[in-house]
Amino acid sequence: MASERTLAIIKPDAVAKGVFGEAVLAIEKAGLKVVAVKRITLTRRQAEGFYAVHRERPFYADLTAFMSSGPSIVMVLEGDGAIGRWRELLGATDPAQAAPGTLRQRFGENIQNNGFHGSDAPDTAAFEIGFMFSGLELA
Numbered sequence: 218m219a220s221e222r223t224l225a226i227i228k229p230d231a232v233a234k235g236v237f238g239e240a241v242l243a244i245e246k247a248g249l250k251v252v253a254v255k256r257i258t259l260t261r262r263q264a265e266g267f268y269a270v271h272r273e274r275p276f277y278a279d280l281t282a283f284m285s286s287g288p289s290i291v292m293v294l295e296g297d298g299a300i301g302r303w304r305e306l307l308g309a310t311d312p313a314q315a316a317p318g319t320l321r322q323r324f325g326e327n328i329q330n331n332g333f334h335g336s337d338a339p340d341t342a343a344f345e346i347g348f349m350f351s352g353l354e355l356a
Contacts, residue, residue: 222252222293223300223336224345229287231332232256236324237290240333243306243320244294253293253354261285267348276329283329291349300342303335 227240244251259267264281271277294303308319312331315322325331336342346355 220295220297221299221339221342222295222346223303223342224334224349225292225294225303226334227290227292228284228330228332228334229289230283230326230330231324232288232290234324234332236320236332239323240320244292244303247296247302247306249294249296249299249302251292252295253350254290255350255354256288256290257349258288259285267345279329293346293350293355300336300339304337307333307335 225240225244227237231240241251261281264284265272268277268280268284271280296302306320308315308321308325310321310331311328312321312325313327315325320333321331325333336345
């Protein structure tokens, strides 16, 4: 596996539950490294830009409202196969279908309020990391 970077988000619902420490512990146990981290509150417009790929989907308005409803913690993770490894830690998008012990199974409520986000491919990760972090923050 090649070393790569991915974007990880602890969404507003999981931030409200105070699960940052448990998420970082899972990240570190999986052999991934946190290379950048910050707490942000997206505006509705920023959330719309971040999720623009879903603009035509019926859940877009609810998703962008939810993602701008409170603070999130965004992180850049690095390691061999980081994208796949982070997504494996997350589990299925629907917490009810997520494998036991995954972050979404443990902390998610439903498909929208599933606690976490992870990039799904290298090109997506590059866009998402660039959206959330400046080059100086990644140095």
